[in-house]
Amino acid sequence: MSGLSRPRTALDSAAAADAAFAAVAGKPFPADLFSAPRLNWAVIGCGVIANQMAQTLALAGRHLVGVANRTYDKARAFAERYGVERVYKTYAELYADPAIDAVYITTPHNTHIAFLREALAAGKHVLCEKSITLNSAELAEARALAAEHGVVLMDATTILHMPLYRKLLAEARSGAFGPLTLAQVNFGSYKEYGDLTNRFYNPRLAGGAMLDIGVYALTVARLFMASAPDEVVSLANRAQTGVDETSGFVTRxxxxxLGVFSLSLHAKQPKRALLSFDRCYVEITDYPRADRAVITWTADGRHEIVEAGEEGYALAYEVADLERAVAGDAEAAGLIDIAADVMDVMTRLRYDWGVYYPEERAIAEAAGVSVAGE
Structure with missing residues (x-):
C-alpha cells in the first residue's frame, strides 16, 4: 500500500494503551494469534502493566489463572476485577502450584532477579517485563537457571514481539532493503522533578532513562543489525538523584x-526510529508498540506503508511468543539473545556514566565510584 502514514496524537503511555484497547474492542480477536498449546498463566504484581495484560487476554476470551502481589488485598481486588481464579498469599505458594505453567513478572526492575531466581528454579516459564534485569550479570544468571531447569525465559520488551517487526525483518533478510547502514533512534519523555522518589528518578527503584526507555531504542536498532555492537561512545547528564536523565550515544x-541514539526523561521527543538501508529507509513512529511503518525507496522516493498486527494486542503477542517458544519454536526462543545483546550495551553505558544501583554496590566499589543517590 502506498501513501503517507496517518497522523497520530501524542499521548502518555497509559492513555495510548487505553486508546489502543478501544481501537480493537469491537473487533473479532484474530483467530491465528495464539498458535501454540495454551499455558496457564499467573502474574506477579498488580500495577498498570499487569492490568493491561489482564485486559488484553480478556479480548481473547482468556483469563489469568493466578495472581500474587506484595499486598494480598490488592491481589484479591485484582482477581475480583479480572476473574482470576487463584490468589496467593505468598509468592512461594504461586511457585509451588502445579496448575501454573508460566509467570509474568511486572514489578520494578530491581526486583526482577529475585523473582526470576525463584520462578525459574520452580520450573515455571517466565515472561519478564523490561528491563528484564538490572545488568548483564543478572541476565546471564537467569538464563543459566532457565537452561538448568528446562524452562523458557523471555523478555517482554514489546518490540521483540510485534508482528510489524517480524514482517519488516523478513523483508530485510530477503535482501530487498539492501545492507543496513545507520539506525537513528529517539525517545524522550517529560517526567516532573516534583517527586524524585518516583520510579523514574529513584535509584532504589532502578530509575533512569536507560532501563526505562533506552531498552526500547536499543532493541529496535539491534533487531535489524547483523551483529551486536562492539564499540560504544557516549555522553550523559545525571539527575540530582544520580540516575541517568539525558544521553546521546553511538554504537558500531x-x-x-552505526546506531545513533538520544534519550531523555525530562524533555519530550518523538518516539521515532529511522533505519537507513542501501535501497530505502524505514521510518517507525511510536515504535515500542508499532503496527505501521513507512518505507521510502531510494531509487524513486516512493512511499510504501507497511502494516502488521494491532497495537492493542501488544501484550497478547508476548504471551503467544512464549507459548510458541515452549512448544519448540526456535525463532521465539531466540529472542532472548537479542535481549542479552541489548542488556550488554545498557550495562556498559551505565557503568561508563558511573550509574550504579544499590544492588550493584560491590561492582561500584571495585570501580572506585559511589552508588547512585549516595
Whole structure:
C-alpha cells in the first residue's frame, strides 16, 4: 500500500494503551494469534502493566489463572476485577502450584532477579517485563537457571514481539532493503522533578532513562543489525538523584552498522526510529508498540506503508511468543539473545556514566565510584 502514514496524537503511555484497547474492542480477536498449546498463566504484581495484560487476554476470551502481589488485598481486588481464579498469599505458594505453567513478572526492575531466581528454579516459564534485569550479570544468571531447569525465559520488551517487526525483518533478510547502514533512534519523555522518589528518578527503584526507555531504542536498532555492537561512545547528564536523565550515544558493530541514539526523561521527543538501508529507509513512529511503518525507496522516493498486527494486542503477542517458544519454536526462543545483546550495551553505558544501583554496590566499589543517590 502506498501513501503517507496517518497522523497520530501524542499521548502518555497509559492513555495510548487505553486508546489502543478501544481501537480493537469491537473487533473479532484474530483467530491465528495464539498458535501454540495454551499455558496457564499467573502474574506477579498488580500495577498498570499487569492490568493491561489482564485486559488484553480478556479480548481473547482468556483469563489469568493466578495472581500474587506484595499486598494480598490488592491481589484479591485484582482477581475480583479480572476473574482470576487463584490468589496467593505468598509468592512461594504461586511457585509451588502445579496448575501454573508460566509467570509474568511486572514489578520494578530491581526486583526482577529475585523473582526470576525463584520462578525459574520452580520450573515455571517466565515472561519478564523490561528491563528484564538490572545488568548483564543478572541476565546471564537467569538464563543459566532457565537452561538448568528446562524452562523458557523471555523478555517482554514489546518490540521483540510485534508482528510489524517480524514482517519488516523478513523483508530485510530477503535482501530487498539492501545492507543496513545507520539506525537513528529517539525517545524522550517529560517526567516532573516534583517527586524524585518516583520510579523514574529513584535509584532504589532502578530509575533512569536507560532501563526505562533506552531498552526500547536499543532493541529496535539491534533487531535489524547483523551483529551486536562492539564499540560504544557516549555522553550523559545525571539527575540530582544520580540516575541517568539525558544521553546521546553511538554504537558500531563489526559490519560497520552505526546506531545513533538520544534519550531523555525530562524533555519530550518523538518516539521515532529511522533505519537507513542501501535501497530505502524505514521510518517507525511510536515504535515500542508499532503496527505501521513507512518505507521510502531510494531509487524513486516512493512511499510504501507497511502494516502488521494491532497495537492493542501488544501484550497478547508476548504471551503467544512464549507459548510458541515452549512448544519448540526456535525463532521465539531466540529472542532472548537479542535481549542479552541489548542488556550488554545498557550495562556498559551505565557503568561508563558511573550509574550504579544499590544492588550493584560491590561492582561500584571495585570501580572506585559511589552508588547512585549516595
Amino acid at each position: 558493530n563489526a559490519e560497520g552498522e
